[in-house]
Structure formats: C-alpha cells, structure tokens
Amino acid sequence: MISATEQKPLEEITQSLEKCKSVYLIGCGTCTTILHTGGKAEVLALKDKLEAAGKKIAGWMVIPTACDEITKYALESSEKEIQAADCLLVTSCAYGVQRVSQWADKPAIPAVNTLFIGKEDGDTYSEVCAQCGNCVLAWTGGICPITSCPKGLLEGPCGGTNKGKCEVDPTKDCAWTLIYKRLEQQGRLDLLEKEQPPRNYQAVVRPGRLITK
Numbered sequence: 001m002i003s004a005t006e007q008k009p010l011e012e013i014t015q016s017l018e019k020c021k022s023v024y025l026i027g028c029g030t031c032t033t034i035l036h037t038g039g040k041a042e043v044l045a046l047k048d049k050l051e052a053a054g055k056k057i058a059g060w061m062v063i064p065t066a067c068d069e070i071t072k073y074a075l076e077s078s079e080k081e082i083q084a085a086d087c088l089l090v091t092s093c094a095y096g097v098q099r100v101s102q103w104a105d106k107p108a109i110p111a112v113n114t115l116f117i118g119k120e121d122g123d124t125y126s127e128v129c130a131q132c133g134n135c136v137l138a139w140t141g142g143i144c145p146i147t148s149c150p151k152g153l154l155e156g157p158c159g160g161t162n163k164g165k166c167e168v169d170p171t172k173d174c175a176w177t178l179i180y181k182r183l184e185q186q187g188r189l190d191l192l193e194k195e196q197p198p199r200n201y202q203a204v205v206r207p208g209r210l211i212t213k
C-alpha cells in the first residue's frame with residue numbers, strides 16, 4: 001500500500017510561503033520517496049528553486065516515515081535550525097504534514113497533494129479502497145466497484161460500457177464486466193440478481209473515529 005501524492009505547482013508553493021522569508025524543508029523517506037514527489041532528491045530540488053526565488057533555506061531533513069511518531073524526535077534533533085525558520089515546507093503525505101504541525105510551533109506548509117491510498121502496478125498506482133465504511137466485496141467477487149468504476153456504480157454497468165471496456169477510459173476494462181466474469185468463474189452469478197441495499201453515504205461519519213476499548 002502507498003499513499004499516492006503529486007507535487008504541487010511551484011507557484012502554489014511560493015504563494016503559500018509568501019510571508020516566510022526563511023524556510024526549513026522536511027521530506028519523507030517512505031511513500032513520497034518511492035513516488036519521487038518528496039524524498040531527498042525532490043527536497044534538494046525544491047531547495048534550489050526556493051533559493052532562486054529569494055528564500056533563505058534554514059535547513060532540511062528527510063524523516064524516514066513522516067507519518068510516524070519518529071517525526072517528533074526528528075524535529076527535536078534539528079530544533080535550532082527549525083527555530084531559525086519562519087515556515088516548514090513538508091513534502092510528505094497530508095498525515096505527515098499534520099504530524100509536523102502537531103509537534104512544531106511553526107506553520108507547516110504542504111508541498112504535495114495527497115490523492116489516495118493505492119497499490120502499485122509497475123509504474124502506475126491505482127486506488128484500491130475509498131474506505132467507504134460499507135464494504136460490498138462479498139457480492140462483487142472481491143472487486144471494488146467504488147474505486148474500479150469511475151462512476152462508483154453499485155448496481156451494475158452504466159449504459160456506456162462497450163465490449164467490456166469502460167466508456168470513461170476505454171483503455172480499461174469495465175469494472176462491472178470484471179465483476180461479472182469473476183462471479184461467473186466462482187459460480188456465484190446469482191448474487192447479481194439479488195437486490196442489494198443502497199449505498200449508505202453516512203457509514204463513516206466525518207471526522208471518522210474508531211474506539212477500540
């Protein structure tokens with residue numbers, strides 16, 4: 001699993017840093033390093049671009065896993081340089097930005113957009129689960145219609161499905177063709193004839209919270 005991210009445009013980053021003369025850069029050694037959106041190379045590239053834009057760089061670090069508690073200790077270890085900065089620019093996923101913000105008394109600015117939790121298919125990362133709170137995989141042959149179908153349809157294919165391909169992206173198989181084939185293979189096509197309850201959009205009340213004790 002990976003937290004899929006993309007870098008924000010430099011213009012947006014510099015706008016967010018408008019009131020910060022001095023910036024401390026924080027990268028992440030896990031997901032954004034794998035995706036080349038916020039590891040060491042990207043932090044150093046941003047450092048050069050920001051210096052060229054007239055910013056003073058107070059320092060930089062790459063935390064092994066920015067969403068982890070280790071962030072607290074990493075920030076403490078560079079306290080002096082961080083105190084010299086007006087803002088912290090973070091190239092981790094949004095949870096890493098929240099962690100930095102939790103433990104640093106400086107504004108934490110995200111340098112990337114967090115897109116989804118995904119899986120790796122070669123050079124492509126695809127969303128696998130939107131954490132809808134009401135999983136239907138039991139009757140869709142283990143294929144998620146919410147993340148595999150661009151329309152998130154739960155009751156079968158739309159009218160645009162064409163020879164097993166998706167009308168939104170014809171390079172992809174229609175999710176509901178895949179679901180049909182999987183259920184056919186499993187001898188469970190009868191599941192498609194059963195009336196399923198409508199999607200409960202309140203299954204996870206935001207903000208999501210889970211109490212285990």
Ligand code: SF4
Nearest residue numbers: 129130132135136144
């Ligand atoms: S139906 Fe899809 S989005 Fe919902 S929990 Fe199951 S896999 Fe995740």
Ligand code: SF4
Nearest residue numbers: 149158166167174175
């Ligand atoms: S063609 Fe299939 S996958 Fe594409 S939007 Fe319609 S139902 Fe969803």
